[in-house]
Amino acid sequence: MARPVPDPVRPGQESVWDYPRPPRVEREMRRVQIDFGGTRIVDTDDVVRVLETSHPPVYYLPIAAFGDALSRGQGASFCEFKGAARYFDVQGGGGAVAERAAWNYPNPMPGYEVLHDRVAVYAGPMDAVILGGETVQPQPGGFYGGWVTxxxxxxxxxVPGSMGW
Structure with missing residues (x-):
């Protein structure tokens, strides 16, 4: 499938089509706050993001920033760049549980070592994921974990039709 035509880039924006493959990891200076079950479960400025062609960034936060909001979930997956991932269930206030709503790479492949002891979260199941004061939208399709800002x-x-990108 041919590469799609990138959307126009407005002032202050970056195009996901300028992101590299293999992905790049970089420090993020904006604070992340996550609310779930009516409770703020994460508030941290210790953030890194992974940039990969055609994807909105995936943000990784320290496991410790979640306190007791994470428990091991079912299943695993594999990324050709980052390695084997494990999943976490996320607990929020009022007994709220989002199964397999977070993941990490406990033994990341070379070049991605900074992701050890960091967790990424799917924005969709959360009440709100806030990046630098902006409430993010989940990456389209429900499979990938990027945050759209x-x-x-x-x-x-x-998005529909993007499987071959």
Whole structure:
């Protein structure tokens, strides 16, 4: 399938089509806050993001920032770049549980060591995921875990017809 035509980039935006493959990991300076079950379960400025062609960034936060909001979930997956992933169930206030709503790479492949002891979260099941004061939208399609913000230009992997990108 041919690469899609990137959306126009407005001032203050970056295009996901300028992101590299293999992905790049970089420090993120914006604070992340996550609310679930009516409770703030994460509030941290210790954030890294992974940038990969056609994807909105995936943000990784320290496991310790979640306190007791994570428990081991079912299943595993594999990324050709980052390695074997394990999943976590996320617990929020009022007994709320989102199964397999977070993941990490306990033994990341070379070049991605900074992801050890960090967790990424799917935005969709959470009440709110806030990045630098902006409430994010989940990456389209429900399979990938990127966070869509107003400073990004797509189109984003996960929309209908993007399987071959």
């Amino acid at each position: 107003s400073d990004l230009a797509g189109p984003f992997k996960g």
